[in-house]
Amino acid sequence: KARRSIGRILPGNWCRLGLDINRTAVLFFIAYIATKSPRRNRMPxxxxxxxxxxxxxxxxxxxxxxxxxxxxxxxxxxxxxxxxxxxxxxxxxxxxxxxxxxxxxxxxxxx
Known part of the structure; x- marks a missing residue:
């Protein structure tokens, strides 16, 4: 199987593309990336x-x-x-x- 970029894959296409990625893992990854964004002058x-x-x-x-x-x-x-x-x-x-x-x-x- 050829590796594909995860950024261009929509959730509905995962199974059709034969990827072994479950939806929960991707959502956790997205949440992890979102929490690692820089905090620029954010108020308490x-x-x-x-x-x-x-x-x-x-x-x-x-x-x-x-x-x-x-x-x-x-x-x-x-x-x-x-x-x-x-x-x-x-x-x-x-x-x-x-x-x-x-x-x-x-x-x-x-x-």
Whole structure:
């Protein structure tokens, strides 16, 4: 079998081309490459659970805020974990009158 460039192969073509690559392996590889990209001037970010602890609200509530685009967020990795920038969380908390634990935010953003 001739080796083919993985960059030009679409997921639906793997079996037809006779490649021994399963979809999960490729997705893990893509997620690995995505996490290794350079972090240029990226602001400190916290997870959804950490954000809920910082504003002292339930995790589901913070998730709903992210889904409704009240808090800017991004999803990373295969599990599509949510990350929220600390500054965005702080401005949201101040705008809507929620508590914001600055010490906890500083602790989580340095991990």
């Amino acid at each position: 970010e916290v997870t959804l659970t950490q954000a809920s602890e910082i504003v002292r609200r339930d995790r589901a509530t913070v998730f709903r805020w992210c889904e409704n685009n009240l808090i800017p967020s991004r999803r990373i990795g295969i599990r599509r974990d949510i990350r929220i920038q600390v500054d965005d969380l702080k401005s949201f908390a101040l705008k809507y009158g929620y508590d914001f634990d600055a010490a906890l935010a500083a602790k989580y953003s340095q991990l």
